[in-house]
Amino acid sequence: xxxxxxxxxxxxxxxxxxxxxxxxxxxxxxxxxxxxxxxxxxxxxxxxxxxxxxxxxxxxxxxxxxxxxxxxxxxxxxxxxxxxxxxxxxxxxxxxxxxxxxxxxxxxxxxxxxxxxxxxxxxxxxxxxxxxxxxxxxxxxxxxxxxxxxxxxxxxxxxxxxxxxxxxxxxxxxxxxxxxxxxxxxxxxxxxxxxxxxxxxxxxxxxxxxxxxxxxxxxxxxxxxxxxxxxxxxxxxxxxxxxxxxxxxxxxxxxxxxxxxxxxxxxxxxxxxxxxxxxxxxxxxxxxxxxxxxxxxxxxxxxxxxxxxxxxxxxxxxxxxxxxxxxxxxxxxxxxxxxxxxxxxxxxxxxxxxxxxxxxxxxxxxxxxxxxxxxxxxxxxxxxxxxxxxxxxxxxxxxxxxxxxxxxxxxxxxxxxxxxxxxxxxxxxxxxxxxxxxxxxxxxxxxxxxxxxxxxxxxxx
Numbered sequence: 001x002x003x004x005x006x007x008x009x010x011x012x013x014x015x016x017x018x019x020x021x022x023x024x025x026x027x028x029x030x031x032x033x034x035x036x037x038x039x040x041x042x043x044x045x046x047x048x049x050x051x052x053x054x055x056x057x058x059x060x061x062x063x064x065x066x067x068x069x070x071x072x073x074x075x076x077x078x079x080x081x082x083x084x085x086x087x088x089x090x091x092x093x094x095x096x097x098x099x100x101x102x103x104x105x106x107x108x109x110x111x112x113x114x115x116x117x118x119x120x121x122x123x124x125x126x127x128x129x130x131x132x133x134x135x136x137x138x139x140x141x142x143x144x145x146x147x148x149x150x151x152x153x154x155x156x157x158x159x160x161x162x163x164x165x166x167x168x169x170x171x172x173x174x175x176x177x178x179x180x181x182x183x184x185x186x187x188x189x190x191x192x193x194x195x196x197x198x199x200x201x202x203x204x205x206x207x208x209x210x211x212x213x214x215x216x217x218x219x220x221x222x223x224x225x226x227x228x229x230x231x232x233x234x235x236x237x238x239x240x241x242x243x244x245x246x247x248x249x250x251x252x253x254x255x256x257x258x259x260x261x262x263x264x265x266x267x268x269x270x271x272x273x274x275x276x277x278x279x280x281x282x283x284x285x286x287x288x289x290x291x292x293x294x295x296x297x298x299x300x301x302x303x304x305x306x307x308x309x310x311x312x313x314x315x316x317x318x319x320x321x322x323x324x325x326x327x328x329x330x331x332x333x334x335x336x337x338x339x340x341x342x343x344x345x346x347x348x349x350x351x352x353x354x355x356x357x358x359x360x361x362x363x364x365x366x367x368x369x370x371x372x373x374x375x376x377x378x379x380x381x382x383x384x385x386x387x388x389x390x391x392x393x394x395x396x397x398x399x400x401x402x403x404x405x406x407x408x409x410x411x412x413x414x415x416x417x418x419x420x421x422x423x424x425x426x427x428x429x430x431x432x433x434x435x436x437x438x439x440x441x442x443x444x445x446x447x448x449x450x451x452x453x454x455x456x457x458x459x460x461x
Contacts, residue, residue, distance in 0.1 A: 002071050002072070002073065002074075003022065003071070003072070004033075004069045004070070004071050005018055005020070005021055005069065005070045005071075006066070006067075006068070006069055006070075007019040007020045007021070007070075008032075008063070008065045008068055008070060009051075009065070010065075011060045011063055011065070012263070013060065013263045014055055014056050014060065014217070014218065014219065014259075014260065014263050015045070015053060015054070015055055015056070015263050015264065016032075016042065016053070016054050016055075016056060016060065016063070017051065017052070017053055017054075018051070018052045018054060018070050019050065019051050019052075020050050020051075021050055021051070021052045021072070022050070024044055024047060024052050024072050025044065025047065026044055026045075026046070026047060027043060027044060027076040027077070027112060028043070028044040028072050028073065028074065028075065028076060029041070029042075029043055029044075029072070029073045029075060029076055029077055029078075030042045030043070030044065030054060030070055030071060030072040030073060031070070031071050031073075032056070032063065032068055032069070032070050033068065033069045033070075033071070034062060034063060034064065034067075034068050035064055035067040035068065036062075038062075040056060040057065040058045040059075040063075041056075041057040041058065042054040042055060042056050042057060042070075043055050043057070043076075043077065043219065044072070045260075045264065046264075053264075054070075055219050055260065055263075056217075056219070057093070057217050057219050057220060058217060059217075075110070076110050076111070076112060077093075077094075077110070077111050077112075077223055077226075078094075078108040078109060078110055078111065079094040079108065079109050079111055079227050079230045079231060080094065080103050080105030080107075080108050081103075081105060081106060081107060081108070081109055081230070081231060081234040082103055082104060082105055082106040083106075083235075083239060084103055084104070085103065085208045085231055085234075085235075086178055086205065086206055086207065086208055086235075087204055087205050087206075087207070087208075088100060088103070088208060088209070089195060089209040089211060090208070090209065090210045090211070090227070091210070091211065091212065091216075091220070092184070092210060092211065092212030092216060092220040092221065092223055092224035092227065093220055093223060093227070094111075094210070094223075094227045097211070107234075109230050109233075109234060110230075111223060111226040111227055111229075111230045112226060112283075113226075113229065113230055113233055113287055114287075115282070115283060115286030115287055116286065116287065116288075116289045116291060120291050120292050121289050121290065121291065121292070122144070122289075122290040122291065122292050123144075123290075123354070124142040124143055124144035124145045124289070124290060124297075124299075124351050124354060124355070125142060125143070125354045125355060125360075126142060126143040126144075126170060126355060126360070127140060127141075127142060127143075127170075127171060127355040127356060127360045127361055127423070128141045128142065128143050128168055128169070128170055128244070128299060128355075129167075129168070129169055129170075129171050129422065129423055130163075130164050130167055130168050131163070131167035131168070131419070131420035131421050131422075132160075132163065132164070132167070132340065132342075132415065132421070133412050133413065133415055133421055133425075133426040133429065134327075134340070134342035134344050134347075134412070134413045135164075135327060135342070135349075136361075136421070136423050136426050137365075137368070137369060137372070137412070137423070137426040137427065137430060138344050138347070138352075138369055138372060138373065139325065139327055139344065139347045139348060139349040139352060140349055140351075140352040140355045140356055140361075141168075141299065141301075141349065141355070142299075142349070142351045142352070142354055142355035143170060143242060143290065143297050143299055143355075144288070144289045144290035144297045144298070144299055145288075145299055145300075145324050145325075145349070145351050146285050146288050146289075146299075146300045146302070146322070146323040146324055147299075147300070147301055147323065147324060147325050147326070147327065147349055148250075148301065148302045148303065148304060148316075148319050148320075148323050148325075148326050148327070149161075149301060149302075149303045149304075149326070149327045149328075149329065150304060150306055150311065150316050150319075150326050150327070150328045150329065151303060151304065151305045151306065151329045152305055152306055152309040152329065152331055153305050153307075153309075155305070155329045155331065155334055155341065156329075156334070156339070156340065156341070156417075157248065157249075157303050157305065157329060158186075158190055158193060158194070158248065159339075159340070159417045160303075160329070160340045160417070161181075161194075161246050161248050161301070161303055162193070162194060162197045162198070162417075163340070163417045163418075164244075164246065164301060165179045165181055165198070165203060165207060165244070165246055166197070166198070166201050166203045166420075167420045168244050170242050171423075175240065175241065175242055175295060176206075176239070176240070176241040176242070177206065177241065177242045177243075177244070178206050178207070178208070178235050178241045178242070178243050178244070179203070179206060179207040179208075179243070179244045179245075179246065180207070180208050180210070180228045180229075180231050180232040180235070180243055180244070180245045180246075181194065181198075181207055181208070181209050181210070181228070181245075181246050182209075182210040182211075182212075182224050182225050182227070182228035182245070182246070182247045182248070183209070183210070183211045183212065183224075183248055183249075184212050184221055184224045184225060184247065184248065184249055184250070184252045184253050185212060185213070185214050185216075185221050185249065185252025185253070185255070185256070186211070186212070186213060186214060186248070186249070186252075187213070187214055188213065191211050191213060194209065194211070195209065195211075208228075208231050208235075210224055210227050210228045210231070212224040214252075218256040218259045218260055219256075219260070221252060221253055221255075221256035222253065222256050222257060222260065224253075225247050225250075225253060225284050226284070228245060228247065229245060229284065229287045229288075229298075232245045232287075232298050233287065233298065235296070236294070236296030236297055236298045237291060237294050237296050238296075239296065240294070240295035240296045241296050242296065242297050242299070243296065243297065243298050243299070244299050244300075244301065245288065245298055245299070245300045245301070246300075246301045246302075246303065247284075247300070247301070247302045247303065248302075248303035249303055249304055249305050250281075250302045250303065250304040250315060250319065251304045251305050251306075251307070251315055254273060254277060254281075254314075254315045257273070257274060257277065257280060258272055258273050258274065261273070261274035269314075270314045271313070271314055273314050273315075277314060277315075277318060278318045278321070278322075281315075281318055281319060281322060282322050284302075285300065285302065285319070285322045285323055286322070288300035300323075302319065302323070304316060304319060309331060311328075311346075324349065324350040324351050325347070325348040325349040325350045325351070325352075326346075326347060326348060327342055327347045327349075328342070328343045328346045328347045329341050329342060329343065330342070330343035333409065333413070336409070337414075338409050338410075338413055338414040339414055339415075339416050339417060340413075340414075340415075340417065341413075342413055344373070344376065344413065345373070345376065345377055345380070352369075353366070356369070361423045361427070362423065362424060362427055363449070364427060364431075364445070364449045364452070364453055365423070365427060367444060367445035367446055367449050368427055368430045368431065368434070368445065368449075369430075370444040370445075371430075371434060371442055371443075371444040371445050372408070372412070372430050372433070372434070374443075374444055375401060375404050375405075375408075375434070375437070375441075376404070376405055376408050378398075378401045379401040379402055379403075379404045379405025379406075379408070380405055381401075382394060382398040382399070382401045382402040382405070383402045383405055383406075385398070386402055397441070400436060400437060400441075403436060404433060404436050404437070407433055407436065408433055411429060411432075411433060412426075412429055412430065412433060431453050431454060434454075435454060439454070
């Protein structure tokens, strides 16, 4: 029998103190019944003897300290799961909001799942094709990897996220592929964009969407990515699927964490974020990966907008420590109408070498990738020199590199948000661009590969 308590001592913002409580544990779910009969929900944040500090999911307005009742359920926040979650849209609390029927759950899972034991992890090694050249060709995504996208305010990370969710696939596998998409603290307009884009393209059929709006409570923002990861763990490790998890925007999640921390009067860390921000982010990111003796996997792309485009801000900084690289969006490229505006030089996928080559992508992938990186970096340097000293100061070779940098941005990086390129097309475009140079400049590709993929005139076969 569930006990009721009428011992609410104090309400301060989103927090409430309840006294003389028995057998209540951290993270336990509860509800508050107001004198009017209205029900509101809460979660246990802290237990001190018989005193319990709870966090309210809804507003604290109208709670009467003497007449309101509190009940605790004996379990934490749970998500009802079955294979029917694919094709459905949920709120940040896991409630269906698409007007469809209620789910008949196969089981209910606690959303605070644990990170994968490092001893049980399998090394990521299989290529995932996103259809985006700047990622597939140069910063390859590998199954089981955590590869964040660092964006800035106003940059088109929402379009890029929708494109990856639409196009991503594991090549050469018949295994089921699913996408779990969590939108955290977004506007009505962005929510409408994601829902209509997924429905229009049919991607909704293999996707479970969790949408938390900017006007929803902060506590829901904290639960949304955990709901999504719980759904992903069920699909991956219970149903053997390859699951791609896209979380956007982690910055909104961290802001909600800061809001709750401030309400609890905790000592702030860098920029006012709680000192445990690193640990908290790790509890999310480390739930991705591959397990031994499991067909399924979770690959994660967290998206975060860097405040003031600052890479050293605590959120991107700590994310970089936990994850395996980053894809960086550039405001400069965005102003040049390059879409998607991925800046390939500071971007990095630490596992790219494990997912490319013969049998995975193509035998020439590593050489073409290294040559493109090298040539683009030299081309950018040549363009800077041209700006300072004028074109006349450049050698003929430097002029070639400057021309290559422009062509590379236009043809290779800028492909729009509707184009889905296979990795072969991406590599072929790379060879076409490298044909600008004389053979003597292609120092990072094996001669046998040059013979196979370029003819004597320097043009692609």
